[in-house]
Amino acid sequence: MTDLERKLAETLREQGGEVTPNLDAAWAEQMRRQRRRPRRRLTVIVAPLAAVLVVLTSVSLATRMNTAPAPLPPANPGQELVVAKPEVIPPATLSGGGEPVTLTDFVGQTENWTSYAVAANDPTGRKLFCVESLPKGVTGGTSGSQYGIESPSCVPISRRTVRAGYVGKTGGPLPAGKAVYLVDPTVPGLRLFDAAGDLSQARVVGTLGPDQVYLADVKPDSPPKSFDVTVSQEAHPASR
Helix, strand or coil: CHHHHHHHHHHHHHHHHHHHHHHHHHHHHHHHHHHHHHHHHHHHHHHHHHHHHHHHHHHHHHHHHHHCCCCCCCCCCECCCHHHCCCCCCCHHHHHHCCEEEEEEECCCCEEEEEEEEEEEECCCCCEEEEEECCCCCCCCCCCCCCCCCCCEEEECCCCCCCEEEEEECCCCCCCEEEEEEEECCCEEEEEEECCCEEECCCEEEEEEEEEEEEECCCCCCCEEEEEEECCCCCCCCCC
């Protein structure tokens, strides 16, 4: 082999050594790219699915918020209304009481009647709050002039803010749909609530002694169960 041939062979071997590593590197790079392609495809698929899930979750939460029932108000706001059960007391056994307070007029089977509130004492000396009904225009009652068999109906007078009360009913001395209460004189306003929390605003119609008489329109089948008042800053009377 001549010197020229030997130099050519060496040059070819050197170039072959340079080319072979480049081919190997290119092959390795191609394989790496092929291995990464599934990751890109997976990302392309998962990203839209995640976005859809976020939208569905937001819609579900919004639907629940819009359809959720509103919180219920308290069933019985205010203070519990405590009054004694009415007693039917013959008017001839009652004494005292002063001037009665006119409550309302109503129509009976044969004539017009008027309901009154009156303070009285029974034979034992108990102080009573009574409701009676008399023919319209009559101010003094007897056993023969009372409406029905439950007039007068009386309850003891207590020392509570609402001293006493009577809820009207069919056949009673106060018609259904009305309620009357004897209330502490320092109370400037009385609000009544039934079992469902529905409000009835009472109004002052007169006084019996130092106490006020409040009359209210109420639901005939849903009597007041609680009350709310605003107490003034005036001194409480020492009498009674």
